[in-house]
Amino acid sequence: MHEATQQVISALSEGFSDVDFSPSPLMDRADGAVGAEQIYVRVPADRLLEVMRFLRNSEACAFEQLCDLTCVDYLNFPKATDRYGVVYSLLSLSRNHRIWVKCFVNDPSPEVPSVTGVWAGAEWMEREVWDMFGVRFSDHPDLRRILTWEAFEAHPLRKDYPLRGRGEREDYEVLTRESR
Amino acid sequence: MADVVIESTPDVLMDLDKSGQGDVRTEEMLVNMGPQHPATHGVLRVVLRTDGEMVLESIPHVGYLHRCAEKIGENLQPYQYIPYTDRMDYLAGMNNNQAYALAIEKLAGVEVPERGKYLRVIFAELNRVASHLVAFGTYGLDMGAFTPFLYSFREREMILDMCESACGARLTYSYLTIGGAHDDVPDRFFDVLLEFLDYFEPKIPEYNQLLSFNHIFVKRTADVGVISASDAIAWGLTGPCLRGSGVKWDLRRSAPYEIYDRFEFDIPVGVAGGTDGIPRSVVVGDCWSRYFVRVLEMQQSCRIIRQAIEQIPDGDHINKKLKNLKLPAGEVYMEIENPRGQLGFYVQGDGSAIPSRVKARGPSFSNISILNHIGRGCLLADIPAIVGSTDIVMGEVDR
Numbered sequence: 001m002h003e004a005t006q007q008v009i010s011a012l013s014e015g016f017s018d019v020d021f022s023p024s025p026l027m028d029r030a031d032g033a034v035g036a037e038q039i040y041v042r043v044p045a046d047r048l049l050e051v052m053r054f055l056r057n058s059e060a061c062a063f064e065q066l067c068d069l070t071c072v073d074y075l076n077f078p079k080a081t082d083r084y085g086v087v088y089s090l091l092s093l094s095r096n097h098r099i100w101v102k103c104f105v106n107d108p109s110p111e112v113p114s115v116t117g118v119w120a121g122a123e124w125m126e127r128e129v130w131d132m133f134g135v136r137f138s139d140h141p142d143l144r145r146i147l148t149w150e151a152f153e154a155h156p157l158r159k160d161y162p163l164r165g166r167g168e169r170e171d172y173e174v175l176t177r178e179s180r
Numbered sequence: 181m182a183d184v185v186i187e188s189t190p191d192v193l194m195d196l197d198k199s200g201q202g203d204v205r206t207e208e209m210l211v212n213m214g215p216q217h218p219a220t221h222g223v224l225r226v227v228l229r230t231d232g233e234m235v236l237e238s239i240p241h242v243g244y245l246h247r248c249a250e251k252i253g254e255n256l257q258p259y260q261y262i263p264y265t266d267r268m269d270y271l272a273g274m275n276n277n278q279a280y281a282l283a284i285e286k287l288a289g290v291e292v293p294e295r296g297k298y299l300r301v302i303f304a305e306l307n308r309v310a311s312h313l314v315a316f317g318t319y320g321l322d323m324g325a326f327t328p329f330l331y332s333f334r335e336r337e338m339i340l341d342m343c344e345s346a347c348g349a350r351l352t353y354s355y356l357t358i359g360g361a362h363d364d365v366p367d368r369f370f371d372v373l374l375e376f377l378d379y380f381e382p383k384i385p386e387y388n389q390l391l392s393f394n395h396i397f398v399k400r401t402a403d404v405g406v407i408s409a410s411d412a413i414a415w416g417l418t419g420p421c422l423r424g425s426g427v428k429w430d431l432r433r434s435a436p437y438e439i440y441d442r443f444e445f446d447i448p449v450g451v452a453g454g455t456d457g458i459p460r461s462v463v464v465g466d467c468w469s470r471y472f473v474r475v476l477e478m479q480q481s482c483r484i485i486r487q488a489i490e491q492i493p494d495g496d497h498i499n500k501k502l503k504n505l506k507l508p509a510g511e512v513y514m515e516i517e518n519p520r521g522q523l524g525f526y527v528q529g530d531g532s533a534i535p536s537r538v539k540a541r542g543p544s545f546s547n548i549s550i551l552n553h554i555g556r557g558c559l560l561a562d563i564p565a566i567v568g569s570t571d572i573v574m575g576e577v578d579r
Contacts, residue, residue: 025510026510026511026512026513027287027508027510027511027512038512038513064413064414065413065414065416066416067416067515067522067524067541068513068524068526068539068541070526070539070541072511072528072536072537073537077530077536078509078530078531087511087526089513089524089526089541093413093427093429093434096434096435100513119414119415119416120411120414120415120553121414121415121416121417121546121549121550123549124545124546124549125416125545125546128545132250145243146242146243147242147243147246147578147579148243148246149243156248156251157250157251157254163251163252163255
């Protein structure tokens with residue numbers, strides 16, 4: 001683990017002694033070094049907002065930018081216990097270090113607090129995760145679908161949404177080799 | 181001779197003025213711009229709430245080009261997905277190939293031979309020049325200048341010819357792939373490339389004379405759509421949009437991937453007007469700064485390519501031992517500096533040959549999300565200037 005990441009983790013544990021962050025590499029490989037510099041911490045949904053504020057504002061962390069916000073559906077994933085993992089990729093431009101934050105939520109109503117108040121750029125990213133995965137973001141200023149259309153009902157990047165078939169036009173004539 | 185009678189203002193008009201009915205009454209109006217509009221660079225739709233010429237609100241609507249690229253990536257092997265990455269940011273196919281290949285290589289622990297790395301840098305930088313040439317040309321077009329567009333496409337054509345000679349495609353290359361570059365370059369390729377650089381580098385001052393310092397162009401873009409450095413960072417802006425706001429941040433320097441730590445180059449940022457021949461009206465973070473950062477970056481790319489040609493070793497261009505790639509369980513996030521900003525791939529493997537999650541973080545997606553924030557209170561004619569200066573590619577916004 002890099003020294004900078006180590007400092008961030010210790011600052012986090014000091015600030016939130018009651019949260020178990022259990023820092024671990026994104027990619028846990030037996031052969032070691034590759035990817036070991038990418039460390040993520042787990043944060044429960046009810047503490048997410050204050051942890052994010054801390055990561056953004058504290059001197060030791062100073063994560064000024066939210067690079068990416070995405071979600072992973074762990075349905076059928078080997079040894080997974082939770083269904084959705086919302087992943088935040090944070091970057092500090094002033095200190096040049098990164099950290100990843102994961103927040104796991106489950107059906108029937110997956111919901112995490114919105115971080116638009118911390119990073120303004122989260123607005124569209126959260127809309128995309130809502131659109132694609134159906135994870136709601138509480139207190140989001142404008143949680144509408146972004147890539148699909150308003151009337152669309154499904155969340156297509158969930159693992160139980162099939163690659164083909166659903167949502168295709170049913171009255172559309174299908175040409176087969178025989179009918180040609 | 182009769183005296184000249186000077187007629188006074190007719191009484192009727194005087195009365196109207198006093199009652200206030202002669203004023204121009206204004207009314208809010210919704211103007212729909214796009215998705216088919218030449219100044220939106222693709223299928224962007226912006227709904228503008230206007231009061232006369234003043235824009236009160238500009239809400240972008242995206243998704244018209246959504247092709248489920250991420251879902252497809254979760255059902256294909258990495259090799260098969262490379263052509264899909266071309267179609268995200270279709271003006272910088274090489275850079276997109278490179279980003280996805282780097283992510284997979286990092287996840288699966290694949291080695292890339294030295295020559296492959298150099299070829300990647302050369303083509304990534306060539307593609308950056310080609311992409312900035314399109315940005316330069318079409319931005320002039322947005323501002324009503326047709327000639328620079330012809331000039332920039334003349335030069336871009338030469339780059340496309342070179343790319344074609346290397347991989348057979350002119351736009352969707354799929355050339356940089358997992359383990360290196362798909363083919364080696366043909367004989368005399370580097371001679372042609374050097375010839376092009378000798379020809380191209382003196383053209384950049386010509387572009388500046390033609391467009392950058394053109395009085396009308398400066399009037400349209402300087403001090404328009406100003407983004408402060410802190411806003412740019414908070415909204416997730418990257419690339420020339422971030423550097424135009426004066427933030428010196430470039431992944432090629434701050435987190436050198438591939439072999440970028442072996443080259444010397446500068447990172448151009450936006451500077452205030454009045455110095456170094458920059459027009460006086462320019463403010464850091466305005467449309468002109470973002471535009472001019474791109475022009476300067478073309479020069480730097482040429483510098484990198486020259487150094488790469490000098491250093492490139494012989495040998496394999498691709499890792500030839502690679503067969504049946506399996507992705508270990510785990511995740512990786514790989515970000516590179518693409519012409520538009522930071523292009524990130526978040527890839528998760530689950531032990532099989534097909535990744536279980538592929539997320540592409542396109543820079544244009546974040547870059548255009550700030551539009552409503554900076555477009556508030558500007559004039560209607562400034563909206564094309566702002567949209568053009570962010571240089572978005574909708575294929576990447578919608579994926």
